[in-house]
Amino acid sequence: MKLYGQEIASRLLVGTALYPSPAVMEQAIRASGAEIVTVSLRREAGRGNAGNAFWSIVKGLDVRVLPNTAGCRSVQDAVTTAHMARELFDTPWIKLEVVGDDETLQPDVVALVEATQILARDGFEVFPYCTEDLTVVARLVDAGCRVVMPWASPIGSARGLMNPYLLKALRARFPEVTMIVDAGLGAPSHASQALEIGFDAVLLNTAIAKAEDPVAMARAFKLATEAGRLAYEAGAMAPRDFASPSTPIVGTPFWHAAVP
Amino acid sequence: MELIINGKRQEVVANTVAALLAELEFEGDFFVVAVNRAVVQRRRWQDAEINDGDAVEILTPRQGG
Numbered sequence: 001m002k003l004y005g006q007e008i009a010s011r012l013l014v015g016t017a018l019y020p021s022p023a024v025m026e027q028a029i030r031a032s033g034a035e036i037v038t039v040s041l042r043r044e045a046g047r048g049n050a051g052n053a054f055w056s057i058v059k060g061l062d063v064r065v066l067p068n069t070a071g072c073r074s075v076q077d078a079v080t081t082a083h084m085a086r087e088l089f090d091t092p093w094i095k096l097e098v099v100g101d102d103e104t105l106q107p108d109v110v111a112l113v114e115a116t117q118i119l120a121r122d123g124f125e126v127f128p129y130c131t132e133d134l135t136v137v138a139r140l141v142d143a144g145c146r147v148v149m150p151w152a153s154p155i156g157s158a159r160g161l162m163n164p165y166l167l168k169a170l171r172a173r174f175p176e177v178t179m180i181v182d183a184g185l186g187a188p189s190h191a192s193q194a195l196e197i198g199f200d201a202v203l204l205n206t207a208i209a210k211a212e213d214p215v216a217m218a219r220a221f222k223l224a225t226e227a228g229r230l231a232y233e234a235g236a237m238a239p240r241d242f243a244s245p246s247t248p249i250v251g252t253p254f255w256h257a258a259v260p
Numbered sequence: 261m262e263l264i265i266n267g268k269r270q271e272v273v274a275n276t277v278a279a280l281l282a283e284l285e286f287e288g289d290f291f292v293v294a295v296n297r298a299v300v301q302r303r304r305w306q307d308a309e310i311n312d313g314d315a316v317e318i319l320t321p322r323q324g325g
Contacts, residue, residue: 016323016325018325025323038325039321039323040321040323041319042320043266043267044266044286044291044318045266046284047285052287052290054323055320067324068324068325070324076297080297080299083299084299084317087299087302088319088320089321183325205325206325
């Protein structure tokens with residue numbers, strides 16, 4: 001798949017948070033086969049410098065970094081954070097998040113569109129974390145997004161695709177836009193489902209990091225993502241309302257049309 | 261002079277970004293600094309002046325989803 005002109009083989013993007021240890025994070029990311037990881041920017045206190053220890057691990061993974069604006073609640077905060085991320089990581093990529101509701105962490109789509117318009121003008125390649133709302137995605141595409149990232153369900157909820165109908169409609173409506181289902185996935189089957197209905201990739205963090213065995217779960221998500229994509233390319237049959245026998249009727253033993 | 265550094269008021273003597281990072285005992289250089297919400301590029305840290313009342317944000321990479 002292509003993300004703003006960059007050819008990426010893995011259709012699984014993973015986060016770097018919530019792992020039981022830095023060592024497990026490193027092993028899990030390697031097991032996932034991900035080529036892109038998300039990172040955040042946080043205030044550094046000075047002495048001790050925890051950020052640099054984390055960054056040295058990420059650098060060693062030889063992956064692309066997708067910085068986020070997680071936690072930002074206004075257009076201004078998100079735009080400033082994006083500019084700081086570009087300076088620090090030397091990348092035009094930004095996973096743009098503007099939180100609109102504390103309970104659901106639902107994106108503030110109005111602020112998201114405004115921030116996207118500003119950042120696109122400033123030369124950013126925006127990966128907006130959005131809902132499955134079709135008209136919002138249309139605005140994001142108008143603003144210059146070639147990638148959009150609708151949620152499956154609220155961040156960290158592990159509920160999977162809450163609205164497959166609208167996600168399918170969204171996928172069909174914008175065939176030229178790269179679409180990554182981001183947030184809310186809990187099981188590898190959720191990732192497979194997203195790929196099966198034509199989404200280009202999935203982005204997740206908690207489902208791997210909070211599994212009992214994050215490294216094994218990372219591999220499970222890798223395989224599910226590959227399976228889902230392969231199934232999409234293979235073309236699944238349409239569901240039917242009634243049974244249809246798979247074993248041939250002709251030659252069924254002991255069967256008589258009618259005994260005279 | 262008094263600055264607002266990462267959201268907290270603090271008295272400092274430094275008057276450039278580079279001097280401020282040294283005064284605060286930051287190690288290495290993998291930070292990003294914004295003064296009053298404007299990014300200060302790393303190559304300008306030596307010359308970038310800071311003034312009384314400025315709001316300085318100093319960020320580093322952290323875990324994120």
